[in-house]
Amino acid sequence: MVLTLYGNSYSPCAKRVAQVLVEKQVPFKVVIIDFKKGEQKAASFVEKQPFGQVPLLDDDGYFIYESRAIARYIAEKYPDQGTPLIPKDLRARGLFEQALSIELNDFDAYISPPVHEVIFKPFLGLTPDREAFDQMVIQLEAKLDVYEKILSKQKYLAGDELTLADLFHLPYGVLLGPAGSNALDTPKRPNLSRWFKELVARPSWQAVKDEFKSMD
Numbered sequence: 114m115v116l117t118l119y120g121n122s123y124s125p126c127a128k129r130v131a132q133v134l135v136e137k138q139v140p141f142k143v144v145i146i147d148f149k150k151g152e153q154k155a156a157s158f159v160e161k162q163p164f165g166q167v168p169l170l171d172d173d174g175y176f177i178y179e180s181r182a183i184a185r186y187i188a189e190k191y192p193d194q195g196t197p198l199i200p201k202d203l204r205a206r207g208l209f210e211q212a213l214s215i216e217l218n219d220f221d222a223y224i225s226p227p228v229h230e231v232i233f234k235p236f237l238g239l240t241p242d243r244e245a246f247d248q249m250v251i252q253l254e255a256k257l258d259v260y261e262k263i264l265s266k267q268k269y270l271a272g273d274e275l276t277l278a279d280l281f282h283l284p285y286g287v288l289l290g291p292a293g294s295n296a297l298d299t300p301k302r303p304n305l306s307r308w309f310k311e312l313v314a315r316p317s318w319q320a321v322k323d324e325f326k327s328m329d
């Protein structure tokens with residue numbers, strides 16, 4: 114049975130999963146969860162995703178949520194098709210786990226707050242605080258300086274092969290420019306810019322970045 118992904122076009126996390134499905138050449142259909150109608154908090158949805166959030170994946174009655182966990186499930190379920198996104202060798206896998214931790218703790222934790230401040234607050238009828246945004250970006254930039262060092266020695270975050278850890282940066286990373294910071298695309302950090310531009314240009318990202326739609 115074809116996989117079903119619940120989400121919508123406003124959800125960076127749902128796009129994170131959609132991109133991995135495209136990379137792995139796995140057909141999927143989508144069910145749109147309308148935030149304006151509060152569908153993510155409906156009892157029938159919360160039964161499957163107790164936090165009342167998207168994305169949620171249904172694989173023939175097996176339900177899994179949390180975008181990164183879903184992505185790993187997909188990459189492990191289809192190891193021999195599409196792009197290999199999880200290294201097999203023990204040491205390469207260790208560095209992959211390291212890169213996943215970096216993405217979560219040194220990137221996501223620092224980029225989500227400024228993006229929420231400027232991009233998502235207005236959806237909730239709240240006014241963004243530009244000064245707070247600027248302060249948060251300063252903290253993010255300190256982390257990106259470390260990324261620059263890492264990426265000056267290797268092509269990707271876990272080494273010279275692309276992994277899930279790289280792709281996981283995209284959904285929030287692409288919102289930083291529209292939010293008002295060029296921290297991911299500046300001559301100050303040429304290797305970071307090279308890496309991020311290459312990720313953005315991937316056909317899988319181009320296919321999912323705008324519209325949340327079935328691909329089967």
Ligand SMILES: N[C@@H](CCC(=O)N[C@@H](CS)C(=O)NCC(=O)O)C(=O)O
Pocket residue numbers: 123124125126127148153165166167168178179180181
């Ligand atoms: N850590 C979760 C975060 C899920 C999340 O924050 N989802 C947002 C959209 S990206 C959502 O459903 N927001 C609606 C709400 O919280 O009511 C993941 O990676 O899947």
